[in-house]
Amino acid sequence: MVGGNIEDVILFQIDKTSKISKKYSQKEFDRINLGITIEQWILLKIIEEFEHISQKELADKSLRDPASITRTLDILEKKQLLLREPIPNNRRQYNIKLTTEGITFVKKHMKMIKEHRKKSLEGFSSEEVELLRNLLLKIQHNMR
Amino acid sequence: MVGGNIEDVILFQIDKTSKISKKYSQKEFDRINLGITIEQWILLKIIEEFEHISQKELADKSLRDPASITRTLDILEKKQLLLREPIPNNRRQYNIKLTTEGITFVKKHMKMIKEHRKKSLEGFSSEEVELLRNLLLKIQHNMR
DNA sequence: AATTTATTATTGATATATCAACAATAAATT
DNA sequence: AATTTATTGTTGATATATCAATAATAAATT
Numbered sequence: 526m527v528g529g530n531i532e533d534v535i536l537f538q539i540d541k542t543s544k545i546s547k548k549y550s551q552k553e554f555d556r557i558n559l560g561i562t563i564e565q566w567i568l569l570k571i572i573e574e575f576e577h578i579s580q581k582e583l584a585d586k587s588l589r590d591p592a593s594i595t596r597t598l599d600i601l602e603k604k605q606l607l608l609r610e611p612i613p614n615n616r617r618q619y620n621i622k623l624t625t626e627g628i629t630f631v632k633k634h635m636k637m638i639k640e641h642r643k644k645s646l647e648g649f650s651s652e653e654v655e656l657l658r659n660l661l662l663k664i665q666h667n668m669r
Numbered sequence: 670m671v672g673g674n675i676e677d678v679i680l681f682q683i684d685k686t687s688k689i690s691k692k693y694s695q696k697e698f699d700r701i702n703l704g705i706t707i708e709q710w711i712l713l714k715i716i717e718e719f720e721h722i723s724q725k726e727l728a729d730k731s732l733r734d735p736a737s738i739t740r741t742l743d744i745l746e747k748k749q750l751l752l753r754e755p756i757p758n759n760r761r762q763y764n765i766k767l768t769t770e771g772i773t774f775v776k777k778h779m780k781m782i783k784e785h786r787k788k789s790l791e792g793f794s795s796e797e798v799e800l801l802r803n804l805l806l807k808i809q810h811n812m813r
Numbered sequence: 814a815a816t817t818t819a820t821t822a823t824t825g826a827t828a829t830a831t832c833a834a835c836a837a838t839a840a841a842t843t
Numbered sequence: 844a845a846t847t848t849a850t851t852g853t854t855g856a857t858a859t860a861t862c863a864a865t866a867a868t869a870a871a872t873t
Contacts, residue, residue: 829860
């Protein structure tokens with residue numbers, strides 16, 4: 526065997542942590558029949574933060590491919606949680622905005638999301654959280 | 670806006686770090702025309718570690734769905750990097766093993782993979798690495 | 814031993830990830 | 844102003860993620 530145990534690799538543990546956390550949240554979503562995926566939620570949340578945003582910006586902020594954003598927006602538009610608003614004098618971009626329904630939806634479920642975030646950091650001191658954040662940012666910087 | 674900036678969420682940063690790192694490695698794979706994906710590499714590496722392994726175990730160790738493993742193994746089998754070896758007196762499982770070609774492949778590219786791992790931790794003290802590992806394991810524990 | 818239960822791998826359906834090619838069009842250059 | 848270049852969003856192709864249903868069969872129970 527070359528290269529040791531993959532469980533010892535930090536990048537593997539980072540990915541594992543992400544997968545476990547996403548699975549937990551998705552299970553909770555499904556348990557209450559939320560009807561959306563984690564990825565869909567993240568888009569809704571980003572749109573809510575910025576009120577209106579282009580698909581390009583959405584792709585950048587979510588670190589997803591524009592093609593993937595197109596398809597997820599189609600789904601969320603069908604669910605009537607958001608809309609693509611045409612921009613006057615700009616026929617290349619749209620303003621992506623939440624519908625009233627979408628705003629209500631995000632507000633309604635934000636509490637649960639916050640509980641998931643809190644749960645993930647149970648037993649952490651605020652110093653540990655900041656340390657973890659900085660170490661993650663350092664890796665991001667290293668890999669750019 | 671409810672719930673603050675998503676960039677402040679640790680789980681978001683963990684996922685972001687994973688995505689950035691995977692993109693880096695995949696770009697390097699593509700640059701040298703390696704012909705496989707990161708996920709395919711991870712399976713090859715796990716199989717190499719265990720010499721022979723069932724698909725169920727492979728799914729557990731990689732934190733992937735058995736259905737997804739089936740499909741990726743099909744691809745890797747077509748590339749002749751591994752094979753599904755029947756187990757005597759057990760017609761439900763296979764021993765997944767690397768072919769000679771697969772073993773050579775993993776050996777050949779392990780150096781590059783180690784460089785990626787090293788690059789991700791540039792500027793880290795060994796204490797920081799261990800701290801990061803423990804914080805990640807703590808989150809994994811919290812979210813189980 | 815026969816029946817029931819649990820496990821393993823596969824397939825289908827739907828969502829996401831990525832790249833490449835493309836159309837539309839905005840922005841920059843000449 | 845006309846042409847060139849760059850940007851934005853979409854679509855197609857292929858890989859991955861997940862769940863549900865299924866077939867085969869191993870393991871447990873009666």
